[in-house]
Amino acid sequence: MTPFGADKVMTAVLSGEADIGFMGSESSIYTYQEGANDVIKNFAQLTQRAGxxxxxxxxxxxxxxxxxxxxxxxxxxxxxxxxxxxxxxxxxxxxxxxxxxxxxxxxxxxxxxxxxxxxxxxxxxxxxxxxxxxxxxxxxxxxxxxxxxxGYVPYTAYSAKTSYLNANPNIIQKFTNALQKGMDFVQSHTPEEIAKVIAPQFKETDLATITTIVSRYYEQDTWKSDLIFNEESFNLLLDILENSGELKERVPYEELVTTTFAKKAAH
Known part of the structure; x- marks a missing residue:
């Protein structure tokens, strides 16, 4: 399902309507700040630049x-x-x-x-x-x-409730492995090749436009080669939130990120 905006994606994950959410990682920090008892944890970072x-x-x-x-x-x-x-x-x-x-x-x-x-x-x-x-x-x-x-900002990541990650490690690992295959494909193919593969997902956009878009993202190194959400990225995200006045206090990396699945997928 495609709810538009991280706030709506987070609502779907919190309500149990979705098992996994793909959104800006700031949402997991907001819900943690609000005292969510089942913490939403980021397990795979996809983009490393604002798009x-x-x-x-x-x-x-x-x-x-x-x-x-x-x-x-x-x-x-x-x-x-x-x-x-x-x-x-x-x-x-x-x-x-x-x-x-x-x-x-x-x-x-x-x-x-x-x-x-x-x-x-x-x-x-x-x-x-x-x-x-x-x-x-x-x-x-x-x-x-x-x-x-x-600069390099952890712009989007996949996340799920801690309870879901704990109860379904096999599903999360297989899901992360599949994402890593996609990342490997992106790293080893040209924007033209990538555009052809994803074109069926964007029926309303012609191939030349999709190629232009992919090239733009490709050239600025938007996608990570692995899915490991490292602490340096997380701290930069906290800096951006702090800078905007959206952070009550700095939150612990270990509470909101797990790299177990991404590290296994990268090998």
């Missing part, structure tokens, strides 16, 4: 983050990973997210591209395929990659 892009109304070959000063930007939901990574980059570049520009956080996750092409804001933060679609219709141009400018 979204800053889209402008015109081509800006010499873009710098300072260009956003005084501008309107369609951002993401407060406390969500896309928005926090954006604010982290702004602060890294000496820009105050609250004072130096206006970030609109009221538009639903899937509707920002339509709002932008309809004339709202000077910039928008978009995932694929929206970023490429805006370029294709000449409504916008990708001027920066949040994934490149934020």
């Amino acid at each position: 979204n892009f800053l889209v402008a109304r015109e081509e800006m070959p010499d873009f710098s983050w300072d260009d956003l000063k005084g501008k309107d930007v369609l951002g993401g939901r407060k406390g969500g990973m896309p928005e926090m990574v954006f604010e982290y980059i702004l602060k890294k570049n000496g820009i105050n997210p609250q004072k130096d520009l206006s970030i609109n956080q009221s538009i639903d996750f899937g509707s920002t591209a339509a709002a932008f092409s309809g004339g709202q804001a000077d910039y928008t933060i978009e995932f694929e395929p929206s970023a490429t679609a805006l370029e294709a219709e000449n409504s916008g141009y990708v001027v920066a990659s949040l994934g490149v400018d934020s």
Whole structure:
């Protein structure tokens, strides 16, 4: 099932509607902070860079983050990973997210591209395929990659309740092994080859566009070669949450991450 947004995925896992969730790892930290008695644990990290892009109304070959000063930007939901990574980059570049520009956080996750092409804001933060679609219709141009400018961030991971992991280690191991096979395929094939394999999943997008999207992610080293969620990544995630004012206190890595399954799968 595909609930849009990490908050909705987490709700499905917590309610038992889903056994495994794939989402931004910040969600597991929030539920831990709220005192969840059955801790949601991350067991396989998939992406190591943010997958979204800053889209402008015109081509800006010499873009710098300072260009956003005084501008309107369609951002993401407060406390969500896309928005926090954006604010982290702004602060890294000496820009105050609250004072130096206006970030609109009221538009639903899937509707920002339509709002932008309809004339709202000077910039928008978009995932694929929206970023490429805006370029294709000449409504916008990708001027920066949040994934490149934020560095290696544990952006998405697979997680499950601790009770589920303990009760079903074989299922989780087989699932992680299958994911690792996928990662091995990505590492050993070209964007063109990958695009052909995944095309049936994206019937509404033509092969050339899928290839462009895969190439973009490929070139910026978005996918991990293994699924091991290491402590350094986790600490960077805590830094980003702290930076956004979303962290009550730093939470222990061992409580929220297990690398047992990913390490076995990588051998």
